[in-house]
Amino acid sequence: MLLVYTHKISPRVKYAFRHICTRILGIEVGFTTTIENFIAHDSLKMSYTKQQLGNEFFIKSNEIMFEQGLSDVDVNVQDWGDTKCFFSTGEKSALPFDIFSASFYLLSRYEEYLPHVKDEYGRFPASESIAYKYGFLHQPVVDIWAYKFKDALQKQFPEFEFPTKTYRIKPLIDVPSAYAYKLKGIMRTFGGTLKDLARFRFRGLYFRFAVLLGFKHDPHDTFKYIINRQRHSKFKFLFFFLIGDYSTYDKGINANKKNFISLIKHVADYCFVGLKVSFFAIENEETLKKERNRIEDIINRPLKASRQSFSKLNLPESYRSLIDLEIKEDYTMGYVNHIGFRAGSCTPFLFYDLDYEVQTPLMINSYHLMDYALLKNKSLLDKKKALNEIIYQVRKVNGEFIPVFHNYTFSDNLRWKGFKELFNIILESAHNE
Template sequence: MLLVYTHKISPRLNYVFKHICTRILGVKVGFTTKIEAFIAHDSLKMSYTKQQLGNEFFIKSHEILFEQGLSDIDINIHQWENTKCFFSLGEKSAIPFDIFSASFYLLSRYEEYLPHVKDEYGRFTAKESLAFKEGFLKQPVVDIWAYKFRDALQKQFPEFKFPKRTYKIKPVIDVPSAYNYKLKGIMRTFGGALKDFSRLRLKSLYTRFTVLLGFRHDPFDTFKYLINRQKTSQFKFLFFFLIGDYSTYDKGINPNKKKFVSLIKHVGDYCKIGLKISYFALDNDTLLKKEKKRIEEILNTNLEASRQSFSKLNLPETYRNLIALEIKEDYTMGYVNHIGFRAGSCTSFLFYDLDYEVQTPLKITPYHFMDHALLKHKSLLDKKKVLNEMISEIKEVDGEFVPVFHNYTFGDEKQWKGFKELFNLILESPNEV
């Protein structure tokens, strides 16, 4: 166990030390404010306070972990070897930056509580983030800092053996609509056909009727392909099905359709199933409860994981609503149009409520790229290059890669050409040295 001496054991300090030491490095951590207990400890130990006690492993503390609420924090970014960091310290500190305070700032999403410009869907965008502005969005800096901390501790305690973790993947399949043409009902089918005709989208009109007449496969129905890929992968895919009511933003399949229910159950025989929460349920308790109940009745088990429609988050309300309904894990933390690490980490972490100053039981699993973000790269070669760079960054810290694909990505639409190859590249990445 790593024992940390500090002048005050705060909820923030307890939270971030446990993430870095236990979740990332696999080492238990304890705290003391008593010098005698610190001196008596005969294994890993360090002081995290304002002044060094003697010659012990010491990191000078920044004030953020001992504050409450939000304050106007002055952040200056510095280069640190192969990465960047902030909250620089004096020469006596074993590490030149307070990585714990910097990690807390990123993991708690401190900046998302501060005034910022939202996009048309009311989302916090990558361009508003410190990581994007300062050029470290594409690095899992929290994990990189943790490994630098581990290396510094190892020099001080050479006999201690740190556990090894391994690189993993968790493919996410987002299903806003299981089918493009099937199971849409008479009115929606007629309306869609009329729209195709009025806009002279004759190819779409032709496809619509050949699918409905059973002469052609629905382009969004890629579930057989995905289940076959699951059968050859050691890592479980996680499907998020939208079962909310039809609205301006969500145009999925009616959850009362028996064939749709059968599909969800069939996929659930091979993969994990979560709920894609509809856009309007995001801030509506009644709707959210309704959707949770629906998916639980289909799966005949308690719902564990969720993802928000349009990757929209309203902090802290969105997460508080999930906690109230005892949903254990959320997969919305990421950017739709940018590849990178929204919370600076490729390790799942618990949501810290800055308003209440408390660590919650809700596990946040950030995603690091969505298929749409790769569309800006025109050639398949460029897409592969970007993807390989991301995989390499995560492998460096033995993290978990969470990519988000949609069911329609694996169809035959032109813009998604080559995406099956990219998906396979990710599935094969754990086998490559």
């Protein structure tokens, strides 16, 4: 166990240390404010306070770790080897930066509580983040800092054996609508037909009726292919089905349709199934509760995981609603159009509520890539390059890579040409261990 001496054991200190030491490095951590206990400890130990006690392993703490609520934090980002960091510490500190304060700032999403410009869906855009502004969005900096911390500790305690961790993947399959044409109902089919005629989309009209009459396979019905890929992977995929009511933003299948229910049950036999929270349920806990009950009735087990429609988050309200409904995991944290690490880490972390100054039981699984972000790259070669780069970054720190693909990504639509191959690269990256 690593024993940390500090002048004040704050919730923020415990939160940051436990993520870096326990979740990333796999070592238990304890805290003390008593110098005698610190001196008596005969294994890994360090002081985390304002001034060094003697010649112990010491990291100078930043005041942000002992504050409550939000303050006007001065974030001065600087180079640190092949990465970036902020909250510099001075010469006596074993590390030139307070990685615990910097990690807390990123993991708590401190900057998302501060005034910022939202996008058209009311989301926090990548361009507003310090990671994007200072060019380190592409790196899991919290995990990189953790390994720099480990290296420094190892020099001080060469006899200590750190546990090893391996690279993992957790592919997410987002299902906003299980089918392109099937199970849409008479009114929506009629409306779609009129739209095709008005825009002279005769090919689309042909496909619509060929599918409805059973002559062709629905292009978005790729579930057999995905489940087959699951069978050849040692890591289980996680599907998120939208079962909310039809609205301006969500145009899924009616959750009462028997064939749709059968599909969800079939997928749940092979993969994990979670809830894709509808756009209006994000801000309405009663609607969210209704959707949770609906999916639980279908899968016949308590709902464990969710992700919000359009990857929209309202902090801290969105996460408080999930906690109130006893949903254990969230997969919304990420950027739709940018590859990278929104919270700076590729290790799942618990949500810290900055308003209440408390670590909650909700596990945040931040995704690092959505299929849409790869569309920026014109050629398949460029897409592969971008994908391999993010995989390399996660593998380097033995993290967990979480990509988001949609069921329609695996269709024969020209827009998604080559994406099956990209998905296979992800799956193969886990077999190369």
